[in-house]
Amino acid sequence: MTTIRLTNSKTRRKEEFVPLDPANVRMYVCGPTVYDRAHLGNARPVVVFDTLYRLLRHVYGADHVTYVRNFTDVDDKINAEAQRRKALGRPETLEELIRERTEETIAWYHADMDALGALRPGHEPRATEFIGAMIAMIEGLIGRGHAYAVDGHVLFRVRSYKDYGALSGRSVDDMIAGARVEVAPYKEDPMDFVLWKPSDADLPGWDSPWGRGRPGWHIECSAMSYELLGDSFDIHGGGLDLQFPHHENEIAQSCCAHPQGQFARYWLHNEMLQVEGKKMSKSLGNFFTVRDLLNKGIPGEVIRFVLLSTHYRKPMDWRRGTVTAARKELRNWWFATEEVKLAAGADDTFVDALADDLNTSDAINRLRELYKAKEFSKLRASANLLGLLLPGTDPWFRPKVDDLVRGKVESVFALRQRVRAEKDYVTSDFLRAVLEVAGVTVADGKNPTWIASFAGQERGWKKLAELSEDESERFVNFDSLASIARSRHVWLSSEIDSNNNLTDGHVVIVDEVPETIDVDLLYELVRVAGYDV
Numbered sequence: 001m002t003t004i005r006l007t008n009s010k011t012r013r014k015e016e017f018v019p020l021d022p023a024n025v026r027m028y029v030c031g032p033t034v035y036d037r038a039h040l041g042n043a044r045p046v047v048v049f050d051t052l053y054r055l056l057r058h059v060y061g062a063d064h065v066t067y068v069r070n071f072t073d074v075d076d077k078i079n080a081e082a083q084r085r086k087a088l089g090r091p092e093t094l095e096e097l098i099r100e101r102t103e104e105t106i107a108w109y110h111a112d113m114d115a116l117g118a119l120r121p122g123h124e125p126r127a128t129e130f131i132g133a134m135i136a137m138i139e140g141l142i143g144r145g146h147a148y149a150v151d152g153h154v155l156f157r158v159r160s161y162k163d164y165g166a167l168s169g170r171s172v173d174d175m176i177a178g179a180r181v182e183v184a185p186y187k188e189d190p191m192d193f194v195l196w197k198p199s200d201a202d203l204p205g206w207d208s209p210w211g212r213g214r215p216g217w218h219i220e221c222s223a224m225s226y227e228l229l230g231d232s233f234d235i236h237g238g239g240l241d242l243q244f245p246h247h248e249n250e251i252a253q254s255c256c257a258h259p260q261g262q263f264a265r266y267w268l269h270n271e272m273l274q275v276e277g278k279k280m281s282k283s284l285g286n287f288f289t290v291r292d293l294l295n296k297g298i299p300g301e302v303i304r305f306v307l308l309s310t311h312y313r314k315p316m317d318w319r320r321g322t323v324t325a326a327r328k329e330l331r332n333w334w335f336a337t338e339e340v341k342l343a344a345g346a347d348d349t350f351v352d353a354l355a356d357d358l359n360t361s362d363a364i365n366r367l368r369e370l371y372k373a374k375e376f377s378k379l380r381a382s383a384n385l386l387g388l389l390l391p392g393t394d395p396w397f398r399p400k401v402d403d404l405v406r407g408k409v410e411s412v413f414a415l416r417q418r419v420r421a422e423k424d425y426v427t428s429d430f431l432r433a434v435l436e437v438a439g440v441t442v443a444d445g446k447n448p449t450w451i452a453s454f455a456g457q458e459r460g461w462k463k464l465a466e467l468s469e470d471e472s473e474r475f476v477n478f479d480s481l482a483s484i485a486r487s488r489h490v491w492l493s494s495e496i497d498s499n500n501n502l503t504d505g506h507v508v509i510v511d512e513v514p515e516t517i518d519v520d521l522l523y524e525l526v527r528v529a530g531y532d533v
């Protein structure tokens with residue numbers, strides 16, 4: 001059996017992963033607060049832990065892994081959005097509007113994360129469904145002297161748990177110095193954190209021994225993981241930004257409420273997705289959503305590939321160039337593997353890379369070697385383990401010929417037929433080249449026709465990419481075209497980098513286009529081929 005090694009934040013070491021029960025490997029990952037669309041940073045833990053989930057299923061069997069990821073559906077930001085809708089005159093109750101907000105956000109989350117090829121976890125508990133379990137846990141903590149109730153609040157007594165701070169490796173006093181701890185009159189110690197707090201009469205609340213109120217954020221994860229996974233389970237995951245205070249508090253609550261258990265044995269934290277060196281976050285406003293990228297036409301599979309190209313324990317930036325390269329590479333893999341039978345399983349070296357602390361960047365390098373060695377069956381099986389090249393993926397890699405585009409191709413094609421009939425072969429060759437770049441192959445003959453084909457697209461593209469600047473002008477018959485009376489300059493060329501090499505990231509249309517040719521149409525065609533204009 002493959003040995004998985006994971007860097008455990010708790011011990012700060014890479015350790016062999018030995019599950020408590022190989023027949024039921026259990027993992028909990030902190031999920032989103034459902035008040036708005038997920039940004040790309042939020043997608044990083046989803047893709048990272050989905051990949052770990054896939055690896056665990058591969059090693060222990062698909063039916064032997066339990067994956068829980070919660071939805072935090074109690075939050076001031078959710079309430080604020082519902083109140084805004086109410087203020088706009090919506091007739092529903094605030095409760096209904098809150099429900100509407102969380103439902104729509106969860107549906108967006110599912111759609112966006114599905115698009116990234118993430119499997120849905122086996123359990124997706126919502127905090128509001130586990131309030132009873134939270135109250136029971138808080139009562140237990142009070143009973144054991146780890147928590148106290150004051151003025152409708154219940155607070156966790158941090159100094160009652162001697163190991164507090166062990167996960168982040170800091171002492172309580174250091175943490176107080178470094179953190180923005182809220183000082184409040186009802187706290188015995190500024191470090192104590194909220195387990196339960198009162199709710200305003202018009203906001204969601206639940207009856208409890210301490211009055212009508214709602215749970216603190218940290219107790220949600222402790223209660224839901226206990227209910228669904230028990231007092232000891234294998235892996236707890238989340239972003240590094242949650243290590244302190246959220247995870248530190250989860251540990252304190254769970255270990256004090258269930259001292260007989262170990263709570264989570266392996267803690268995994270993904271590093272941050274950054275924008276110019278800063279964490280992408282809603283509060284900094286430096287974010288874009290997964291949906292923004294999908295709407296721009298970047299396929300979810302490509303986003304996933306880019307996210308996995310960097311090891312999860314390293315910070316990463318989102319760069320446009322990486323997207324173009326990923327798109328091209330995945331497209332090659334798709335076309336190489338689409339027809340192959342899945343005879344071979346995943347490649348051993350690939351699995352070893354993945355099992356070595358989820359080294360997805362090494363694993364992707366191994367995929368590159370498999371592609372080069374034409375081991376296509378292994379390539380596909382291995383890529384599947386990363387959630388790539390999956391059957392049923394939207395075939396984004398093929399030129400899409402929707403009706404609008406079809407109409408445009410038809411009109412260029414018809415124009416070409418006309419100039420051919422007039423024996424204007426220069427223009428007709430030019431139009432053929434344009435269609436080729438757009439992935440459309442023209443078949444002359446008795447019944448001239450066209451087909452949208454990857455082969456045509458690749459051929460056209462390679463020609464452009466491989467040709468020198470001079471040649472690329474000739475390729476589209478620049479000189480000849482210029483000689484046509486009505487025409488002005490037109491050519492297609494790849495972008496030229498600082499070393500004067502033609503790069504293969506872009507097709508640029510420069511200068512003016514003959515009156516006979518509709519510029520928008522030209523642009524549209526190049527876009528259809530999947531290139532940036």
Ligand SMILES: Nc1ncnc2c1ncn2[C@@H]1O[C@H](COP(=O)(O)OP(=O)(O)OP(=O)(O)O)[C@@H](O)[C@H]1O
Nearest residue numbers: 032033041042044045238239272273279280281282
């Ligand atoms: N920039 C980022 N890079 C990687 N992971 C992130 C990033 N931002 C948030 N996460 C992770 O996303 C998950 C969901 O977090 P949560 O819903 O609390 O985020 P949020 O509060 O909406 O985000 P923000 O930090 O932008 O306010 C958590 O595991 C968190 O660690």
Ligand SMILES: [Zn+2]
Nearest residue numbers: 030031221246
């Ligand atoms: Zn959590």
